[in-house]
Amino acid sequence: MSLAVALNLAVLVVLPFVLTGVINRVKSLWSGRKGPPIFQLAYDVRRLLRKTSVYSSTTTPIFRLAPLALFVCSLASALISPLAGVPPLLSFSFDFVWLAYLWGLGRMALLLAALDTGSSFEGMGAAREATFATLLEPALFLVSGSLCAFTRSHSLHAAFALHPHDGASLLAWAAALVALFIVVQVEAARMPVDDPTTHLELTMIHEVMVLDHSGVELAAIQVASAVKLLVGTSLISSLLNPWSQQAPLLAAAASVGGSLLIAVVVGTVESLIARLKMRAVPQYIVVALGSGVLALLATAWSSGGVP
Amino acid sequence: MTSSVLVHAVAVARLPSFDVHAWRSELLERLTAGLRVVTLYGRRSHEKEGTVIITAVLQGADRSLQVLRTCVDAQLGYHELTTERPALHCFERELHEQTGLRVAAHPWLKPVRFQGQAQAAMNDYPFYRIEGKEVHEVAVGPIHAGVIEPGSFRFMCQGEQVHHLEIQLGYQHRGVEARLLQLPPARLAPLIETIAGDTSVAHTWAYCAAVEQLCARELPLEVEVARAVALELERIAMHLATLSGLAADIGFLQGATSYGRLRTTAINTLMLLCGSRFGRGALRPGGTGMSLSSELLPQVLDNLELLRVDLAIINDCFLSARTVRHRLREVGVLSRERALQLGVVGVVARASGVACDARDGVSQGAYQVQPVALCTAAEGDCFARAQVRIAEMDASLGWLSIMLARHPGFARSRPPLPALAPGQLVVSIVEGFRGEVVHCLETGASDTLVHYKVQDPSLRNWMGLALAVRGNEISDFPICNKSFDLSYCGHDL
Numbered sequence: 001m002s003l004a005v006a007l008n009l010a011v012l013v014v015l016p017f018v019l020t021g022v023i024n025r026v027k028s029l030w031s032g033r034k035g036p037p038i039f040q041l042a043y044d045v046r047r048l049l050r051k052t053s054v055y056s057s058t059t060t061p062i063f064r065l066a067p068l069a070l071f072v073c074s075l076a077s078a079l080i081s082p083l084a085g086v087p088p089l090l091s092f093s094f095d096f097v098w099l100a101y102l103w104g105l106g107r108m109a110l111l112l113a114a115l116d117t118g119s120s121f122e123g124m125g126a127a128r129e130a131t132f133a134t135l136l137e138p139a140l141f142l143v144s145g146s147l148c149a150f151t152r153s154h155s156l157h158a159a160f161a162l163h164p165h166d167g168a169s170l171l172a173w174a175a176a177l178v179a180l181f182i183v184v185q186v187e188a189a190r191m192p193v194d195d196p197t198t199h200l201e202l203t204m205i206h207e208v209m210v211l212d213h214s215g216v217e218l219a220a221i222q223v224a225s226a227v228k229l230l231v232g233t234s235l236i237s238s239l240l241n242p243w244s245q246q247a248p249l250l251a252a253a254a255s256v257g258g259s260l261l262i263a264v265v266v267g268t269v270e271s272l273i274a275r276l277k278m279r280a281v282p283q284y285i286v287v288a289l290g291s292g293v294l295a296l297l298a299t300a301w302s303s304g305g306v307p
Numbered sequence: 308m309t310s311s312v313l314v315h316a317v318a319v320a321r322l323p324s325f326d327v328h329a330w331r332s333e334l335l336e337r338l339t340a341g342l343r344v345v346t347l348y349g350r351r352s353h354e355k356e357g358t359v360i361i362t363a364v365l366q367g368a369d370r371s372l373q374v375l376r377t378c379v380d381a382q383l384g385y386h387e388l389t390t391e392r393p394a395l396h397c398f399e400r401e402l403h404e405q406t407g408l409r410v411a412a413h414p415w416l417k418p419v420r421f422q423g424q425a426q427a428a429m430n431d432y433p434f435y436r437i438e439g440k441e442v443h444e445v446a447v448g449p450i451h452a453g454v455i456e457p458g459s460f461r462f463m464c465q466g467e468q469v470h471h472l473e474i475q476l477g478y479q480h481r482g483v484e485a486r487l488l489q490l491p492p493a494r495l496a497p498l499i500e501t502i503a504g505d506t507s508v509a510h511t512w513a514y515c516a517a518v519e520q521l522c523a524r525e526l527p528l529e530v531e532v533a534r535a536v537a538l539e540l541e542r543i544a545m546h547l548a549t550l551s552g553l554a555a556d557i558g559f560l561q562g563a564t565s566y567g568r569l570r571t572t573a574i575n576t577l578m579l580l581c582g583s584r585f586g587r588g589a590l591r592p593g594g595t596g597m598s599l600s601s602e603l604l605p606q607v608l609d610n611l612e613l614l615r616v617d618l619a620i621i622n623d624c625f626l627s628a629r630t631v632r633h634r635l636r637e638v639g640v641l642s643r644e645r646a647l648q649l650g651v652v653g654v655v656a657r658a659s660g661v662a663c664d665a666r667d668g669v670s671q672g673a674y675q676v677q678p679v680a681l682c683t684a685a686e687g688d689c690f691a692r693a694q695v696r697i698a699e700m701d702a703s704l705g706w707l708s709i710m711l712a713r714h715p716g717f718a719r720s721r722p723p724l725p726a727l728a729p730g731q732l733v734v735s736i737v738e739g740f741r742g743e744v745v746h747c748l749e750t751g752a753s754d755t756l757v758h759y760k761v762q763d764p765s766l767r768n769w770m771g772l773a774l775a776v777r778g779n780e781i782s783d784f785p786i787c788n789k790s791f792d793l794s795y796c797g798h799d800l
Binding site for chain 1: 452554557563564630
């Protein structure tokens with residue numbers, strides 16, 4: 001097993017739990033509390049794995065399969081992402097399309113499971129999630145495409161290793177950072193878009209869709225969400241990583257450090273501001289979309305015309 | 308009398324007797340003349356089988372109370388007043404439920420709290436329906452996700468927008484009013500304290516004031532001040548709890564944790580005075596269970612100083628945060644007209660620009676020697692309700708520091724009470740943290756009670772919430788609900 005594979009696997013196994021723990025710990029520190037252990041999510045997952053699942057009598061096998069589908073999609077998306085600042089486990093041309101649609105597939109599975117319960121809460125959550133995802137997906141494509149154009153590559157790993165060298169690339173780079181940060185907030189159901197700690201069903205987006213899941217299925221959903229958070233932060237971290245072309249260990253350390261830093265930023269944002277009105281969430285996501293368009297324009301500027 | 312709260316006593320025999328038609332037109336006339344309805348309730352007559360005695364209590368602009376009473380045949384009843392005077396809706400529904408009195412042509416005579424036999428039919432009872440292809444219903448409760456009291460909320464929505472909300476309560480009904488008549492009237496305080504656990508001081512004061520009036524017992528100012536100190540501490544503690552909850556519901560972490568932490572200081576201060584963090588045992592008829600010694604005083608003053616300093620910081624943080632303003636402004640608006648029409652009381656009314664506070668303008672007692680500032684806001688939205696709560700905490704803290712400087716100590720006292728005067732009707736009104744708490748006691752021929760009517764401000768304010776939510780997004784309901792912060796058990800009795 002090569003060093004790169006080992007590093008990727010180690011990050012994939014450990015960091016999803018740590019990132020979630022760091023966000024929660026940062027929030028606790030801001031509010032003057034000690035906070036839960038860093039590995040609280042891992043303890044929760046272990047607890048859930050020992051429990052039996054409860055199924056509503058209105059649900060069909062879709063409800064049971066969806067968490068598995070989401071879990072697999074999340075893991076598969078992690079395989080092609082530069083988790084540790086070194087070449088990912090898998091890499092091929094136009095794999096960013098794969099990433100976007102793996103996330104889409106996982107989301108669709110969860111939406112179907114939510115609708116499958118017949119609960120009005122979950123139906124509302126599904127409607128919200130679908131609306132916001134529709135706005136988010138183009139942002140992801142615009143950013144990935146622009147970065148590919150700048151780096152003259154076709155893979156996530158290469159595209160997200162862009163180091164700005166002139167005005168146009170700096171603009172695209174900065175726009176990509178903004179868009180990706182919002183993508184992470186929405187995909188990981190963090191503030192100001194969604195409140196992962198609320199108990200109020202009527203205000204939830206992501207959490208309300210998983211209200212009926214329990215046991216192993218709930219554990220799968222929680223791990224899948226944490227892995228998605230890791231994928232998102234690792235993409236940003238990869239853009240920020242100044243040593244991505246250096247020795248693997250140095251690159252990996254910088255990448256992990258970057259991911260943790262982003263978790264701290266996410267936690268800090270969450271501690272200092274109130275959540276947005278539901279009506280204002282699309283406007284916030286449009287900022288990501290606008291940044292994507294900006295990155296595209298920067299590409300046009302750099303290549304002297306439409307790429 | 309030197310009572311700091313509004314108490315009104317009349318001899319039942321000397322009340323003008325109206326027949327039901329005259330009573331109805333007299334009531335409407337006085338309401339049109341600008342009087343405010345405080346309560347309207349009834350009881351089955353013991354003297355004349357098959358009849359119901361209805362009592363309406365009105366308040367004039369000069370704060371004086373008037374009582375209008377009639378005796379009506381339960382089968383014949385009277386023609387409803389709700390359509391003309393929506394403020395009476397909860398009273399007429401309750402009247403019909405408690406006495407079986409016919410209230411003809413009432414638009415929605417659904418039981419208020421499903422007491423007695425009706426409890427079994429609670430799940431079958433109809434909700435309003437709205438037909439349409441894009442209309443969907445969302446049912447929330449009666450069991451909720453948080454550790455809160457039960458209540459059923461039925462939303463009629465179009466997409467994310469709420470067309471109508473119907474609130475069904477009664478899951479906490481314990482038969483408080485019936486139980487109060489089974490015990491000796493002077494020993495009800497422990498039961499009264501549990502009517503609404505977060506308003507125990509206000510409810511107990513209303514009870515004590517009424518009993519003292521019936522015994523013609525005058526209290527020294529020292530006792531009145533001690534009671535007012537407990538009431539203001541309860542107000543500060545509960546406003547802090549509401550603001551903490553409101554901040555948590557909008558995901559504003561700093562507000563949620565800081566207000567929550569300070570609430571502990573407030574209730575611990577109450578514990579120093581009476582031994583209970585929730586003010587249990589603080590008040591007893593004729594006296595007080597609180598003592599403030601010279602050793603305790605510095606501790607109490609330190610706590611109040613901590614509250615004053617820390618509140619200034621967190622209030623500024625909360626009120627100046629743009630995201631908080633964005634989240635709470637223009638959400639859950641209750642206009643002044645609506646507030647007056649529905650007769651909502653307390654913080655909710657004051658945040659909609661209706662200046663009503665039972666502590667304002669009293670002619671005697673603790674609030675007369677040092678008045679508390681009346682806090683109002685004009686907007687009537689969730690932010691206005693938060694603002695009013697914050698302003699009231701500041702006002703209460705200011706009042707406490709002045710009064711504790713003037714009266715730096717009080718002692719426990721429980722003198723025995725004489726028997727209650729027979730044939731009397733007493734109404735007492737105390738401004739609890741939610742609004743006016745009204746207790747009506749009636750003594751029979753001997754010195755026992757024939758009727759005990761308890762009214763928590765929540766009874767009148769729940770409909771305000773239902774109307775404030777209309778046209779809002781359903782995701783904003785929890786914020787509206789928290790900004791009203793009404794009691795379920797106080798309503799359900």
